[in-house]
Amino acid sequence: MISEYLHAMKKKAVKNQIVEHLTSLCDASVHHVGKPDDVFAQVYHYHNTLEVAVIVRGWVEGLVGGIMGKLTEGMMVVLGDDVPHCVLRASDDSRAVLVHIPSELLKWDEERFPELAHGIDYIRSSKSVMVYDDPRFAGRISRLAGKIASADGFLRMSLIMRLLHILSTTSPTSTLLADRHYVNVRKEKESATDRAYRYLYDHFRENFSLDELAAFAGISGAALCRSFKKSSGCTIWQFCSRLRMEYACNLLLTTNMDVGQIAYMSGYNSYPHFCTQFRNAIRMSPTEYRRKGSAR
Numbered sequence: 695m696i697s698e699y700l701h702a703m704k705k706k707a708v709k710n711q712i713v714e715h716l717t718s719l720c721d722a723s724v725h726h727v728g729k730p731d732d733v734f735a736q737v738y739h740y741h742n743t744l745e746v747a748v749i750v751r752g753w754v755e756g757l758v759g760g761i762m763g764k765l766t767e768g769m770m771v772v773l774g775d776d777v778p779h780c781v782l783r784a785s786d787d788s789r790a791v792l793v794h795i796p797s798e799l800l801k802w803d804e805e806r807f808p809e810l811a812h813g814i815d816y817i818r819s820s821k822s823v824m825v826y827d828d829p830r831f832a833g834r835i836s837r838l839a840g841k842i843a844s845a846d847g848f849l850r851m852s853l854i855m856r857l858l859h860i861l862s863t864t865s866p867t868s869t870l871l872a873d874r875h876y877v878n879v880r881k882e883k884e885s886a887t888d889r890a891y892r893y894l895y896d897h898f899r900e901n902f903s904l905d906e907l908a909a910f911a912g913i914s915g916a917a918l919c920r921s922f923k924k925s926s927g928c929t930i931w932q933f934c935s936r937l938r939m940e941y942a943c944n945l946l947l948t949t950n951m952d953v954g955q956i957a958y959m960s961g962y963n964s965y966p967h968f969c970t971q972f973r974n975a976i977r978m979s980p981t982e983y984r985r986k987g988s989a990r
Contacts, residue, residue: 744795745773746857748836752788755927756781758823768829772861777823780936783927791839795854824866831864886911887921890930898937899961904930938962939975946984953980 753766758779765771773779826832835857842853884892889911893902907930908915922930942960945951951959957968957980972980 742775744775746793746795746835746839746861747771747773748791748832748839750789750791750832750836752785754781754784754788754790763825765825768827768832770826770828770832770835772824772826772866774823778940780940791836793839793842793857795858823869825868826864827867835860885921886913886918887925890918890922894930894934894937898934899941899959901961901963934961935971935975939972942968942972942980943976943983946980953984956980 747765748770749765749767751767753764755764756779758773758777838853838857838860842850842857845853890907893907893910904915904919908918911918913921919930922933926933928936938961942956945956945959946953949956953969954965957965960968962968962971969979972983976983978986
């Protein structure tokens, strides 16, 4: 009798562990980004998830790694994990559906679940940016994303795997190499603006002058300011501030460092100035950002 009781308890514990594990894997999120823009999207950031973004209305222009790009209605982009990106500007009527698929899916036992191999391989190989310029395909993914958002448990898991299967068996229109590790790699034919980007990525936490940056880029300061604004849609100092904010946000969410120390490590010489700049950019204090981020 005791052995039967222990056997029953063992079966119950295993069952609960499986259900709990599957539920945690289903933590994909769907967001509708419109006006006002999501303030987190405006900060140069990255995820440890696969991100699928479908533009359902208007247009969005952003930066992925060191690459400028514009997505219009009916286009879709898939970002691999740890690919840095941000939204620079968007049309007033812009709306996008975003799906974040957790990298935890990589922990599946492929020998026991071979039908998941396509989707898992897709996540592992997604260290770049895949662009799909097909309105019908984008609409299909958008509708599936809506179903994922309203489902939970095993149904959500099933829909996520269906999404991965569709993506892994559909060739993208184009692919961009924008992995975090390749941001600072020199291009074969590097323009003055490209050199400026590379300098900023390497020195954004330091104090430097426009003359130093222009000398590295190989053109005058005035010419560099014009070409950089045309390329990025923002000034050199606005872009540098984005990089500093991205760095500070990452430290706030991934470390227990004091906020003042984070400010100085991110390139700010004044703690009050950092807090003011952070609130202007993120619309909340660094402490509030850390608290909300840890609650996600």
